[in-house]
Amino acid sequence: MTSGVRLILLGKQGSGKGTQAVRLADHYGIAHLSTGDLFRAAARAGTPSGLEAIEYMDRGELVPDDIVLKVVREQMRRGGLMDDGFVLDGFPRTLAQAEALEAELAAADRPLDVAIDLEVPTEIVLDRIAGRRVCEDCGTTYHLTMPPKVAGVCDVCGGTVSQRDDDTEASVMRRLELYHTATMPILDFYRGLGRLVEIDGMGSGDEVFDRVRTAVDGRLGG
Numbered sequence: 621m622t623s624g625v626r627l628i629l630l631g632k633q634g635s636g637k638g639t640q641a642v643r644l645a646d647h648y649g650i651a652h653l654s655t656g657d658l659f660r661a662a663a664r665a666g667t668p669s670g671l672e673a674i675e676y677m678d679r680g681e682l683v684p685d686d687i688v689l690k691v692v693r694e695q696m697r698r699g700g701l702m703d704d705g706f707v708l709d710g711f712p713r714t715l716a717q718a719e720a721l722e723a724e725l726a727a728a729d730r731p732l733d734v735a736i737d738l739e740v741p742t743e744i745v746l747d748r749i750a751g752r753r754v755c756e757d758c759g760t761t762y763h764l765t766m767p768p769k770v771a772g773v774c775d776v777c778g779g780t781v782s783q784r785d786d787d788t789e790a791s792v793m794r795r796l797e798l799y800h801t802a803t804m805p806i807l808d809f810y811r812g813l814g815r816l817v818e819i820d821g822m823g824s825g826d827e828v829f830d831r832v833r834t835a836v837d838g839r840l841g842g
């Protein structure tokens with residue numbers, strides 16, 4: 621029986637997780653599943669849970685655990701993804717979701733291969749996000765260390781470059797604390813199952829990807 625690799629990727633906002641998820645999907649030929657993509661796919665397919673999830677998202681609210689789980693389960697079954705392999709990006713977000721995912725995969729006899737935790741120190745992600753400045757018109761991103769040529773004016777379109785309200789240090793710190801509180805039990809859960817690998821997320825995208833790939837291959841070979 622050949623089947624694709626089943627991975628989840630955990631990491632703070634600003635850890636470079638999204639980039640690494642794309643590279644993992646490409647390297648192993650597996651699907652990259654972000655919860656936003658899954659919700660949109662479910663809504664397009666017209667499933668009740670998908671439509672429900674989109675309603676919460678449109679209201680800017682967190683989608684409740686049971687709905688998230690239904691969507692993830694339906695989309696995985698629909699696409700045959702348990703066989704073909706996947707990297708989940710942004711899920712699970714709670715211990716309850718992690719436990720339910722584990723049970724779902726166990727029931728299908730398609731256990732998770734590796735849970736990857738991308739470790740980047742808080743002060744680094746804080747600097748990455750709180751230093752970020754964004755063009756209000758075209759969305760081009762700058763950083764205090766890489767500002768536009770004229771202060772506050774977008775190089776691309778001439779629009780106003782400013783800091784997003786939710787990128788302030790206080791607001792990023794609050795998100796990081798929430799993330800920490802929710803994620804510690806998830807890491808403990810996968811550690812207890814022997815599925816967790818912790819990867820140093822510092823350095824270039826290539827350096828980090830080499831570490832991730834080596835760790836995953838090590839797990840698969842062992």
Ligand SMILES: [Zn+2]
Pocket residue numbers: 755756757758759760774775776777778779
């Ligand atoms: Zn612009």
